[in-house]
Amino acid sequence: MDVFGSFALVLAFVCAVYAFGGGIAAIITRHPLLIKSTRQAGITTCCLIFLATFSLEYLFFSDNFSAAYVVSHSNRDLSTFYKIAALWSGQEGSLLFWSFLLSIYVFSVLLTYRNKNGELMPYVGVVMAGVQIFFLTLNNFIENPFKALAAPGADGLMNYVARADGNGLTPLLQYPEMVIHPPNLYSGYTGFTIPFAFALGALLARYPGEKWIHLTRKWTMIAWMFQSMGILLGAHWAYAVLGWGGYWGWDPVENASLLPWLTGTAFLHSVMMQEKRGMMKVWNVWLVFCTFLLCILGTFLTRSGVVSSVHAFANSKIGNWFVGFMAITVLVCLGAYLKNRDYLASENQLDSIVSRESSFLFNNLILLVACVAVLSGTLFPVFSELLTGNRISVGAPFFNKVNIPLGLLLLFLTGVGPLLAWRKTSTESLKRNFGWPLAMGLVAGVIALVFGFRQFYSWICLILCVFVASTVLLEFYRGAKVIRARSGASFVASAVELTMRNTRRYGGYIVHMGMVFVFIGLAGAAFNRDIQKDMRQGDTMQIGPYNLVLQGFDTKPEKNYTAQRLLVEVLEDSKPTMMLYPEKRRFSTTEENGTMVAIRSTLKEDLYVVYAGTSPDSGLPVLHAYLNPLVKWIWFGGVVVVFGTLVALLPNRRAVLVLSGAQQPAVQPFLHELTPSATMREGHD
Amino acid sequence: MKKQAKFGVGVFVIVASMGFLAWLGYGESKTYYHTIAELETLRGSAMSQRMRIGGTVAVGSIRHLAGRVDFVLEGEGKTLSVSYVGTDPLPDTFIDKSQALVEGHPGPEGRFVAEVVQAKCASKYEAAPGGKGGAAPSPTEPSRM
Numbered sequence: 001m002d003v004f005g006s007f008a009l010v011l012a013f014v015c016a017v018y019a020f021g022g023g024i025a026a027i028i029t030r031h032p033l034l035i036k037s038t039r040q041a042g043i044t045t046c047c048l049i050f051l052a053t054f055s056l057e058y059l060f061f062s063d064n065f066s067a068a069y070v071v072s073h074s075n076r077d078l079s080t081f082y083k084i085a086a087l088w089s090g091q092e093g094s095l096l097f098w099s100f101l102l103s104i105y106v107f108s109v110l111l112t113y114r115n116k117n118g119e120l121m122p123y124v125g126v127v128m129a130g131v132q133i134f135f136l137t138l139n140n141f142i143e144n145p146f147k148a149l150a151a152p153g154a155d156g157l158m159n160y161v162a163r164a165d166g167n168g169l170t171p172l173l174q175y176p177e178m179v180i181h182p183p184n185l186y187s188g189y190t191g192f193t194i195p196f197a198f199a200l201g202a203l204l205a206r207y208p209g210e211k212w213i214h215l216t217r218k219w220t221m222i223a224w225m226f227q228s229m230g231i232l233l234g235a236h237w238a239y240a241v242l243g244w245g246g247y248w249g250w251d252p253v254e255n256a257s258l259l260p261w262l263t264g265t266a267f268l269h270s271v272m273m274q275e276k277r278g279m280m281k282v283w284n285v286w287l288v289f290c291t292f293l294l295c296i297l298g299t300f301l302t303r304s305g306v307v308s309s310v311h312a313f314a315n316s317k318i319g320n321w322f323v324g325f326m327a328i329t330v331l332v333c334l335g336a337y338l339k340n341r342d343y344l345a346s347e348n349q350l351d352s353i354v355s356r357e358s359s360f361l362f363n364n365l366i367l368l369v370a371c372v373a374v375l376s377g378t379l380f381p382v383f384s385e386l387l388t389g390n391r392i393s394v395g396a397p398f399f400n401k402v403n404i405p406l407g408l409l410l411l412f413l414t415g416v417g418p419l420l421a422w423r424k425t426s427t428e429s430l431k432r433n434f435g436w437p438l439a440m441g442l443v444a445g446v447i448a449l450v451f452g453f454r455q456f457y458s459w460i461c462l463i464l465c466v467f468v469a470s471t472v473l474l475e476f477y478r479g480a481k482v483i484r485a486r487s488g489a490s491f492v493a494s495a496v497e498l499t500m501r502n503t504r505r506y507g508g509y510i511v512h513m514g515m516v517f518v519f520i521g522l523a524g525a526a527f528n529r530d531i532q533k534d535m536r537q538g539d540t541m542q543i544g545p546y547n548l549v550l551q552g553f554d555t556k557p558e559k560n561y562t563a564q565r566l567l568v569e570v571l572e573d574s575k576p577t578m579m580l581y582p583e584k585r586r587f588s589t590t591e592e593n594g595t596m597v598a599i600r601s602t603l604k605e606d607l608y609v610v611y612a613g614t615s616p617d618s619g620l621p622v623l624h625a626y627l628n629p630l631v632k633w634i635w636f637g638g639v640v641v642v643f644g645t646l647v648a649l650l651p652n653r654r655a656v657l658v659l660s661g662a663q664q665p666a667v668q669p670f671l672h673e674l675t676p677s678a679t680m681r682e683g684h685d
Numbered sequence: 686m687k688k689q690a691k692f693g694v695g696v697f698v699i700v701a702s703m704g705f706l707a708w709l710g711y712g713e714s715k716t717y718y719h720t721i722a723e724l725e726t727l728r729g730s731a732m733s734q735r736m737r738i739g740g741t742v743a744v745g746s747i748r749h750l751a752g753r754v755d756f757v758l759e760g761e762g763k764t765l766s767v768s769y770v771g772t773d774p775l776p777d778t779f780i781d782k783s784q785a786l787v788e789g790h791p792g793p794e795g796r797f798v799a800e801v802v803q804a805k806c807a808s809k810y811e812a813a814p815g816g817k818g819g820a821a822p823s824p825t826e827p828s829r830m
Contacts, residue, residue: 171777244773358692365696369703376707381718393737398710398820402703409699532772571697584777593777617751624774 005055006146009096012048013136015041016129023126027205035122040124042110045132046103053100055091056145060086066162068147069093075168077560077588085179086169091318092145094182098299099135101183102190105219106132109194117215123201131193134325168560171587171594185230185257189295191223192260195267198293199285203336206343209537213271213284218649224268225645227261232638243595243610245626246528247634250399255378256298259371263291269417273360276422278347278572282337283364285344289333294371298328301378343482354425359417366410373402404457404662408464411519414512415468418505419475437474441467461523465516472509472516479506500653507648514644517637522603524630532612534620535566544627546607547571551579552622561585561594566611566621570600582611604637605629645680703781716788718730721763724791738797740765742804744781758785767797779804 019041026034036494059067060074060083073086073093088094106128113121139145153159172178195216202212234257239247248254267287273280337344376383377394384392419433444466445459453459480494487494499506533541537549542548549569556563565583569576580598587594600607608626615622717736719727724738740758747756754769767787769775779785779802779826 242776304761361692362695362699365699369700373703373707393716393718394711395714397705397713401706401710401713405706406703592780595777610774622774 003060003146005052006144008048008052008055009136009140009144009146009190012045012052012099013133013140015045015048016132016136019045019129020126020133021409023122023129027122027126035118038122038129039110039114039125042129043107045129045136046107046110049099049103049132049136052139052146053087053096056096057084057087060084063165063166064162065166066149066160068149068473069145071149071163071166073166073169075560077165078166078169079560081176081179082169082174085173085182088182088186089169089173089178090145092139092143092147094186094303095135095138095143095318097182098143098186098190099132099139101186102128102132102135102193105191105194109197109219113215117211120198120201120205120207120212120215123205123207124197127200128193131197131572132368134321138318138321148334168587171320171561171585171592172241174560174587174594175237175241177233177240181230181233181237184233188223188225188227188257188264189260189299191219191226191293192264192295194219194223195288197468199288200333200336203285203340203343208290208341210274210278211276217271217628220264220268220271221645221649223640224261224264227257227264227405228641228645231257231261232635236635239631240597241595242600243597243612243624245528245608245610245624245628246525247631250377250396252378253302255374255399256301259375259378260291260298262367262371262374263287263294266364266371267291270364273357277357279349279357280360281344281346285337286333287364289329292376293326293329294449296329298321300326344594354420354430356420356422356425359420360639361416363410363413365401366406366413370403370406370410373406374399384641407519407522408457408460411461411464411468411515414515415464415471418509418512419471433471433474434517437467437470440470455526458523458526461519465520465523469513472513475509476506482530497653499647500650503650503652507644507646509648510644510647511641514637514640514642517633517640519637521630521632521634521637524628524633527629529627530624530626532622532624534615534618535623536620543607543625544605545573546577546625546627547574548580548609548623548625550621550623556583561587563596564611566623568598568609568623570607580607580609582609584611584613603630603632603634706801721758721760723766724765725763727791732791735788735790737767737786739784739786742779742781742783742785747779747781754784758787765797767799768792768794769799770796770801771802776804777804 019038022034022038022041025031026038054068058064059070061080063070063074063076065071069090069092070086073089074083078086086093088097104509109128113124138443149161149163150158151161198212198216198219203208208259231254234254236246237277238244238249238254267284268279270284270287272448300319302493303318303322377398381391381393384390415437416434421429441463445463448459448462453462476495476498479498480491483489483497484491487497489497499510529543531541531543532608535541537550537552540547540549547570549571551567551569554565554567556565563583563585568580568582570580578600580600583596585594585596586592595610598609600609606626606628608628610624610626612622612624614620695820715735717731717734719736719738721738724736732815734755738758740760743757743759743764753772754775756767756769758765758767769787770789783804786803787797788800788801789797794800
């Protein structure tokens with residue numbers, strides 16, 4: 001099967017080269033057969049990559065320990081669940097996984113548009129094939145996952161060998177989120193290839209109008225959704241596995257995943273400027289280019305170890321390949337832009353500072369400043385070494401000082417932006433849309449102050465969260481009220497109907513609501529507490545309203561590891577509430593340790609308990625407990641964001657009712673919000 | 686004032702404020718990377734900088750003492766005695782022969798006083814795709830969020 005997979009990868013490379021070269025020839029000659037054959041070569045490339053990936057997974061499931069990659073990342077006792085994850089647990093496999101996920105997108109695009117957009121698709125196909133060639137080059141020639149184990153025989157020749165068992169999967173990856181987090185994040189990284197291919201293709205082809213924006217909207221949203229889920233799942237993994245009580249430490253790999261999310265978010269908003277007003281065309285094209293480049297950079301940072309904390313740590317041979325690919329991509333993008341920049345001339349100017357356009361511009365500015373801050377902080381060691389000879393890193397204070405105010409500004413715009421009118425917003429409109437939400441926010445702020453809330457940023461965040469949530473709920477309320485008045489349906493049914501009539505707009509509001517929840521959770525971090533104590537059996541430790549009683553210890557042998565557990569009884573306000581079992585795991589194959597945190601999670605707070613080892617002074621087990629308020633809101637917010645994105649991806653339902661409602665003077669002010677056709681307020685705008 | 690100028694002022698205020706905050710954050714958190722060999726050559730104010738030093742944990746050198754953990758880092762043929770005085774538990778990956786990164790200040794008698802220790806197993810640890818599962822070694826430093 002290793003030979004089969006290897007052969008499939010070589011053939012995929014050949015097909016991709018044909019799809020690329022033949023595609024360029026097809027663009028020049030416009031020969032229909034050539035166009036068709038290159039499209040089919042693109043589809044074949046994807047199928048071959050699927051085969052190669054499945055064959056590597058088969059090697060894991062069949063415990064084939066003659067394959068070096070399987071030996072390094074699996075063992076017989078590894079559960080089936082983690083044998084799936086073992087595919088992307090190492091360099092070679094994860095690069096193949098990149099190709100695999102990209103192929104799913106490319107395959108879908110080539111099939112979806114096989115008989116459409118004939119002028120544009122050959123260009124798109126060539127760009128996608130170009131990206132595939134790069135990754136297939138790595139898969140075939142640099143980091144081949146199908147290398148067989150070999151050892152020199154008595155005759156001095158190399159012979160194939162097989163091991164009885166593998167080294168096993170690193171313990172930190174033996175956690176359920178590690179099976180779903182990387183696929184999500186990589187689906188985000190790879191997914192941004194599609195809007196990139198369309199943007200570059202449209203620029204090269206001088207494809208008329210904003211059609212490429214419409215074509216790529218859903219692909220961008222899908223990629224963005226996966227990227228969001230990937231980031232949050234990664235944060236949750238760090239929270240639940242590393243045992244440090246936090247979920248975000250601003251390390252280079254975390255930052256790498258955030259960068260394309262920031263530019264991708266900016267792009268999702270700024271495209272509306274192009275759709276509605278024909279503005280920001282150059283900006284949008286470069287935003288997509290930058291998002292794609294940041295995805296490649298993110299993969300590069302993750303895989304190459306170029307800023308992975310210390311130069312003593314792994315340096316990879318793939319670094320130069322990534323730098324070369326990024327350089328070529330920048331040159332191609334720059335060349336295409338310089339050649340066809342007249343195609344991107346703006347059709348309109350900014351009319352007013354208090355307008356939807358202006359809010360989008362500030363939204364983009366903030367996201368871009370955040371991106372530049374995170375990028376410069378992440379690459380600081382590299383650039384400081386290049387410029388001064390000293391390798392200097394910056395830590396969390398740098399990132400927090402810049403990004404917390406930026407995040408709050410963005411939260412403010414989340415509430416304000418969607419309710420501003422295009423071109424110019426009147427004072428009456430401002431009062432009508434923002435009067436109540438602003439009052440609600442301020443009231444919440446005053447109440448918080450009265451109750452002793454003294455953390456400045458958290459206090460501002462609370463006010464803004466109430467303000468934004470109020471604007472969103474008010475929008476739903478006003479729209480649903482109109483539908484309810486006409487149809488007599490319940491309020492909830494009317495709100496659903498409203499959402500389904502303009503999924504893009506109201507889906508967007510749901511996403512904004514999800515972000516409000518995420519911010520509520522982030523604000524809670526200012527109030528985190530922790531305590532650590534050496535514990536005898538029967539000892540008690542108090543944190544907040546909880547008393548933790550160590551009832552005992554036990555050892556629990558499992559198939560792949562042995563767990564040493566502390567049996568901790570939780571009493572809340574002196575009432576027995578539940579048992580928690582923080583544990584240390586000893587993995588038999590690798591002889592490495594792992595930590596399993598025990599968490600009691602409520603919307604109010606997380607009680608987070610870690611078995612922190614044995615005290616050198618007393619020889620007793622050390623219990624480290626954290627009380628982290630509101631953390632659950634982050635994960636809940638993430639679910640809402642995903643739900644909102646899915647809603648926004650749905651097609652609009654026809655709004656027959658609303659058209660008849662146009663006769664009602666009372667509902668007149670809100671009609672524009674309900675009509676799904678292209679009005680100036682349409683869309684999650 | 687023209688609307689473009691108003692927008693320009695807004696942009697300037699945001700960018701300038703963030704630049705100032707970034708500068709403050711840089712001052713608070715900048716950390717110099719040095720090798721063990723370089724540490725011996727540092728003089729004067731360079732010795733008071735916050736720094737990161739990488740190396741391999743010497744076999745049998747980890748000693749758990751009251752209030753601190755002592756160990757020896759090896760690299761480029763040199764050794765460095767380290768005392769970890771942080772409050773967070775050492776990562777599970779911190780064992781003999783693991784690659785470790787210590788962050789702190791040089792202390793008295795050539796001993797390095799570390800507040801943060803990151804470690805990864807020399808033989809096994811592979812960076813995970815995309816997530817912090819991998820390239821980031823397990824740190825003792827708590828998240829700031």
